[in-house]
Amino acid sequence: MAKQDYKQLLNELDRDKLPKHIGFIMDGNGRWAKKRNKPHLYGHRAGVKSLRQVVELGVELKLQYLTFYAFSTENWSRPESEVKGLLWLLKDQLKKEIPELMEQNIYAQFIGTSIGLEKNYWNEVSSLVAQTHKNTGMIVNFAFNYGGRLEIIEGFKKFMSMNPDKWDKLTPEDFGNYLWTAGQPDPDLIIRTSGEKRLSNFLLWQSAYAEIYITETLWPDFDKTEMIKALLDYASRDRRFGGRKE
Ligand code: FPP
Numbered sequence: 563m564a565k566q567d568y569k570q571l572l573n574e575l576d577r578d579k580l581p582k583h584i585g586f587i588m589d590g591n592g593r594w595a596k597k598r599n600k601p602h603l604y605g606h607r608a609g610v611k612s613l614r615q616v617v618e619l620g621v622e623l624k625l626q627y628l629t630f631y632a633f634s635t636e637n638w639s640r641p642e643s644e645v646k647g648l649l650w651l652l653k654d655q656l657k658k659e660i661p662e663l664m665e666q667n668i669y670a671q672f673i674g675t676s677i678g679l680e681k682n683y684w685n686e687v688s689s690l691v692a693q694t695h696k697n698t699g700m701i702v703n704f705a706f707n708y709g710g711r712l713e714i715i716e717g718f719k720k721f722m723s724m725n726p727d728k729w730d731k732l733t734p735e736d737f738g739n740y741l742w743t744a745g746q747p748d749p750d751l752i753i754r755t756s757g758e759k760r761l762s763n764f765l766l767w768q769s770a771y772a773e774i775y776i777t778e779t780l781w782p783d784f785d786k787t788e789m790i791k792a793l794l795d796y797a798s799r800d801r802r803f804g805g806r807k808e
Pocket residue numbers: 588589590591592593594602606607609610613630631632633634637651652655656704756
């Protein structure tokens with residue numbers, strides 16, 4: 563399908579069957595760059611364009627929560643030049659996008675840990691996103707220096723420090739309130755690009771009943787048309803949450 567067909571494809575979408583919260587595992591940047599004989603970082607840079615398109619469509623469709631896996635706690639093991647480049651890209655892009663985030667009334671935040679990041683860097687990126695914290699529209703989480711297992715452990719520690727005498731009262735329903743996504747609904751849909759079929763430590767607790775959509779498309783080629791295809795696929799799913807209809 564030609565890329566310009568996204569508006570046409572949009573007509574097929576039932577707006578009552580949209581997910582509230584979508585998570586994105588933005589994979590395939592390296593392979594996209596390699597195909598063009600370019601360094602890995604070239605792919606990450608191209609990936610920012612896809613992220614922007616997804617956010618734009620999110621605003622158009624009035625989606626409520628988007629979570630992007632931007633940098634995992636395991637990504638530190640990549641070559642130093644790539645790690646430095648990714649951290650720089652994140653800060654630089656964020657700086658450039660603040661006016662647009664404000665214009666679109668988007669609340670942006672990080673979910674992840676500051677451990678391992680330079681204090682100045684963390685303060686700078688935190689104060690950038692803080693500029694959006696009076697906005698009341700779509701919530702965009704950047705999973706940055708994020709690991710699902712770490713989030714669960716940190717959540718448990720938080721619960722214990724706040725409720726030292728109630729350790730045996732912790733329930734699955736309450737536990738979400740101690741995670742970095744506290745107050746947000748669980749993702750209904752996780753989209754992973756580049757054909758890999760893994761969660762890779764992304765939103766482990768929250769994805770218990772998420773629908774998973776895998777596309778062969780590499781992240782830098784993911785655009786509004788690709789996103790609508792994912793939403794159409796999601797709308798066709800029968801979500802049972804472990805139950806069964808008569
Ligand atoms: C995985 O592709 C992608 C990442 C580790 C980083 C994704 C980050 C961006 C798209 C930039 C984010 C920017 C902002 C402003 C949030 P890969 O490198 O593993 O690709 P490969 O599997 O093909 O090697």
